Amino acid sequence: MKQNEKIKIGIIGYGNLGRGAELAVQNNLDMELVGIFTRRDPATIKTATHHVKVYPYHDIESFKGKIDVMVLCGGSASDLPKMSPEVVEHFPIVDSYDNHAKIPEHYERVNEAALKGGNTAIISTGWDPGLFSLNRLLGEIVIPKGGTHTFWGEGLSQGHSEAVRRIKGVKHAVQYTVPIESVLADARRGKGENLSAAERHKRVCYVVADEKEHKRIEKEIKTMPDYFAPYDTTVHFIDEATFFNEHQKMKHGGFVIRSGKTSPNHQQTVEFSLTLESNPEFTASVLVAYARAAHRLQKKGEIGAKTPFDVPFALMTNKTTAQLMKELL
The missing domain is CATH 3.30.360.10 (Dihydrodipicolinate Reductase; domain 2)
Known part of the structure; x- marks a missing residue:
């Protein structure tokens, strides 16, 4: 990534988790929020910050090339099993799928779609799983x-x-x-x-x-x-x-x-x-950190589904290796 070039983020879903993701992007200076996508009427959505644009979910494909990573903020019961494979055919994604017993099945579905679309997916991020x-x-x-x-x-x-x-x-x-x-x-x-x-x-x-x-x-x-x-x-x-x-x-x-x-x-x-x-704000902060890693993995050509076990912490920070050694090692 070029100096001063920001990672372009899209958020899908605007409940408590989506609102937390909006706030989390603001806390990361190397990111910018392109827009929020919802299945509700966009005109009914009041965002935490007035300048954020809200679009219908069915418009996401028109944002190819304009968004680097989609942060999926739907629920695990009915949203993410369909949404994650659907979206990753078009964009790198992170999700917070948390049905522990069914994570292997979710991984297989997302991995197949990610490979088909040539994109990176990091699933089941958050704090547990995560x-x-x-x-x-x-x-x-x-x-x-x-x-x-x-x-x-x-x-x-x-x-x-x-x-x-x-x-x-x-x-x-x-x-x-x-x-x-x-x-x-x-x-x-x-x-x-x-x-x-x-x-x-x-x-x-x-x-x-x-x-x-x-x-x-x-x-x-x-x-x-x-x-x-x-x-x-x-x-x-x-x-x-x-x-x-x-x-x-x-x-x-x-x-x-x-x-x-x-x-x-x-x-x-x-x-x-x-x-x-705030559980949703913290969970969203974890998703946004993994979005940085997803962007870097995508640029390296490491496509397909990943879990938190597959992602080094160094890919999740905006600090250089030299900074990490000096400040934290």
Whole structure:
């Protein structure tokens, strides 16, 4: 890339993640945002910055040669399985596909389309999958004899919050996933590696509802299969003012802990943690960093699908090798 030549970014989708990506591009001086693409009416989109242009999704092909990387900000349930293969035939992409069990299938679909289009794709970026994945791998590499423990939270779960809101009589609700402190402490001592997610976490709900419905709603939450039934779940009923004053931030975070022995007498522990006030803004910042790497891989002719495991950190920074050695090595 020539000096002062900026990486041209497009964003597809403008929910919480897309808005975070818009802000993240502004924080990277070697990038510029060409536009946001949406399946909604562009006239209804109010962007975080007034000068950003919004276009219909079906116009993306007219931007070939004008955009270096598309940052895909759709959901993993229904958007990205279709969108990632579709877009990568025309542009290098990054996505945040996070259905862990189906990542290999997603990789194959995206890789086939990327090779067909001659483009680079970096899939499943973000913090889990993404940064947590890298730290799980690093822990296994350095401490081959041991166990890895992943904890999520304290953090707002969008899917579980929506499940509570669907219960009859619920006006507003959020649900937080919270690591169980005693289990977290055990993990740091190398214990409990075979525990299930339900044994490592508890769920805490804050609900606004009519008082006469509290007992029924609490029972429905605690017995809801696939969401709450296996977990230690606490339900707090609060008033509407408290809900809007205290439960609007999309905070999240978690821990990856690798613990094991390097010899019979020496226990070693490696830990990586995140504390996030805005899950979508942080996730979007990771996507935008990988967009820089996708652009560089594309220029080198390294087409096809990649995962965070395939991308050196040096490709994600705008610092030179000399700067990295001097400042960080």
